[in-house]
Amino acid sequence: MSITTLVYLVLFISVFVYLTICYLGYKKTNQGSVDDFYLAGRSLGGFVLFLTVGASWFSMWFLLGATGSFFTHGVGFNSFFILNIVLAMFMFIFGRRLWVLGKIYGYVTPGDLLGHYYDSKMTRLISSIIGVYLLFPYIGIQLLGAGVAFEVMGSPFWLGIVTMLILVTIYSVAGGLKAVAWTDAVQGLFYMLLSWGLAFWLLGNGVTGIGSLKDLFIGVQSELPEFLSYPGPSGYFTAANWFAYIVIYVMAGICFPHLWTRYYMAKDIKSFKTVSIGHIFFASWGFIPIIIVAMLGRLFLPEIANPDQVFPTLVLEYSPILAAIFVAAAFGAAMSTVDSQMFALGTIFTRDVWKSFIKPDESENRLVWVGRIATLILMAISVIWTFVAEGSIVALSMISFTCAAILFTPMFGAMFYPKAGKYAANVSMAVGFAILLLTSYVYPDPLGVYGGAYALLGQWILFFTIAQFEQNQNRERRDKYQRILKIALNEKGEEDSHKAIS
Template sequence: MDIALMVLAGLVISSLVYLSIFYIAYKRTNRKSVESFYMGGRDFGGVVLFLTIGASWFSMWFLLGAPGAFYKHGSGFATFFMLNIVLGLLFYVYGRRMWLLGKVFKYTTPGDLLGHYYQSKSIKTVSAILNIYLLFPYIGIQLLGAGLAFEAIGSSFWLGVTTMIALVTLFSVFGGIKAVAWKDALQGFFYMGFTWIVAFWMVKSGITGFESLKELFVSVDTSYPKFLEFPGESGYFTPANWFGYFAIYVFAGICLPHLWTRFYMAKNMNVFKTVTVGHIAFASWGFVPILIIALLGKMILPDIEKVDQIFPLLLLEYSPVLAVVLIVCAFAAAMSTIDSQNMAMGTVFTKDIWLSLVDKDSSERSQMLVGRISTVILMAISVIWTFTSEGSILKLSMIAFTSAALLFLPLTGALFYKKAGSLSATWSVIAGVFVLVIFTYVTSSPFGVHSGVYALLAQALVFFGFAQFERYDRNKHSVAYHSLIEKAIAGDFDKSLAKASISGGQENEI
């Protein structure tokens, strides 16, 4: 049977499963309610929440981009599993506070929280523009990965792209967040399990010529002595770049809009215990089989041009059936991210741009219509972005992740750092974006250090510098806001909620 037909059959079968989930969630969602459609009733339990966060976080980048990056760069990239341990801990520290504020003030977007705390439309608008901008390349990554996966098995690049677009549009435009989250949970469990099974089967079965991990590592070390030494074979991951990538990915893991909004959806604060433990186990150790795949690829297929295709090409060498399953898994990984991103993009446009700047009296029905139309239009822009941009999945992902990471300091100010006010938050983001654009699109980044590192440094200087003069900690709104957080985290949530609800309705309008 032709491999392309096998892939098609696999996608049809998996799509029927997804459609069953879609139908159940569709029936349980009020599609005329913004709160129900985009927030899912804010009643997600720990297991579903950590799986949908993990699945949305990994995406096509995990199955194709990460093996390709390790294959190309070596050990400097391999240590990336560590960042997911730190990120899991931040989910607990930041996520509980973000959930609390979302519960009290009914936030639905990142701009809702930032705009309300800083009492500023400027930071709300800047964050909205940045959130929409960063999702273009991130959605593009998923589409690019779908096309490359199909191309690797000899099928049409465009067949992969159009199939992906059709599937994710159904969920993000018509399904609602419950349909997306439930499907994410299943898909994340599916493709994570697949990578573990495949990696250890290829070693333990001996079909690749390596009968143990020790033998594989020794062979790589003998053939490519610099590959397993820091900073790796390419030499790219110098200490500056490594720590820069680490900061960018960790900060982005909190601030990517489709992940940020997930924190609002938890049923209660205790859910974040499960999210933290689950993510550390699911995400950090999930990199182990990916690294094994890259090592096998380095030995068996050492001269691949498109490194993002290493995983499917390696499977095609030994098991076309598993290669087919990989493509289905890759689609699952991409779908679990791109439909979440589409919904986040529609929500941000509707709440932070349309309602804030165009028609603040728009009815809920109009908001739903605007959200759906904007989702389709912005998705189309993402498609154009994908095929006019150059670079690997890793390179494109860094544009998106750095843009998201620029919201981390303003968020930190709202949750912890009381001195920083609207000027610190707004102008630090603008400074970071300016540096990122200059060193990404206008000129090369100095000394071979990634442009995102300079963007974060420039932002930090402006943020903490302005804060010393702004002293927002003397503002009554800021004092009350931080007092609410501190009391709730200390266990006085019910009393704090009652007090905050009285003033929250008056203050929530910026």
């Protein structure tokens, strides 16, 4: 049996499992309810919630992109390992607050909260434009990764993309977010356990002959000493870039639209303890096998043309059967993010554009269908983006990460900085987004510093400066937000948070 046939067989089995879960989720979803279709009825327990957050966060960029970036940059890239611990703390701090406000006010999108708090349709519009834009490259890199994985196994690049599109469309557009969350949980466990198993199998004496982590580090230190010292062999992760990635990564983990909406989906506020603790183990420790494989790649595939292909190429070298299973896992990793992002695209268009600016009195049933159609159209744009994009998976994803980080500042203002009003939010978001586009496409990374750092710095200066002079006209809503959060978080109860607005 050829490797290509083996890949198709493993994919067929895994897809059958995913579609079965999709059907079960479909049966449990009220297809005419916006809350049920887009937010799983706000009923997810802590375990499923942490798995769907983790699977949506760690996607194709994790298995392929992160391995390739460790291979390229060495120890300089380890900020991603450390930062997931900080991100878990942010999930607890901000996730609970997003859940409380979403529960009381019925928020579905980031624009719902920001537009309502700042009492500005312009705030909703700017945040929705940024939210839609950032999802194009992030969906694109999942499709790109699917194509790369197929290519390594001898199948056409385009076939990986088409297969991904068909499957994700079937079970996300048809099934609802409950089906997506359940599937994410299965896919997340699958690819995380497999990455650990494959990494230590490759490390073994009977495979590569290394034998232990100690011998691996000794071998890499001997062959490429700069790999284990800052800023790494590429020299890219200077102190400025390392710090920029830290800030952007943590903020993005809260404010990606497909993750932000997941914080609304929790069954209760206690779920966030499980989400935060689970993320530390799922995400932070999940980088250990990625580091191992990247270092093995340095020893056994030092001249590989595309670093994003290190993991599948290394596995294929020693076991075609395991390589086929790896492709299925990578496919699942991409699907667990694409489906969530497709939902985010449809939700943002439905709530922040269609309902807010085009047809405010649209029925819930019609809104669900508007979202489905919009999702398909916007997905087509992502496909076009995939074929014209240039750069590594992680490099391309940083554009999306930075856009999400731009949404963090006005969200922070709504919860912790009541002095800021709509002008601080709107001007700072618009200028930050403009700077990001300029330093990404026109004049990339001025002075060798990642362009997103300039975007965030410019946004922060404007946000906090304007806030000093702005008279926040909406003091009543501002005070109500603070009262709700104080009662809900100090007295720890959904019932108390409802009492706060009575």
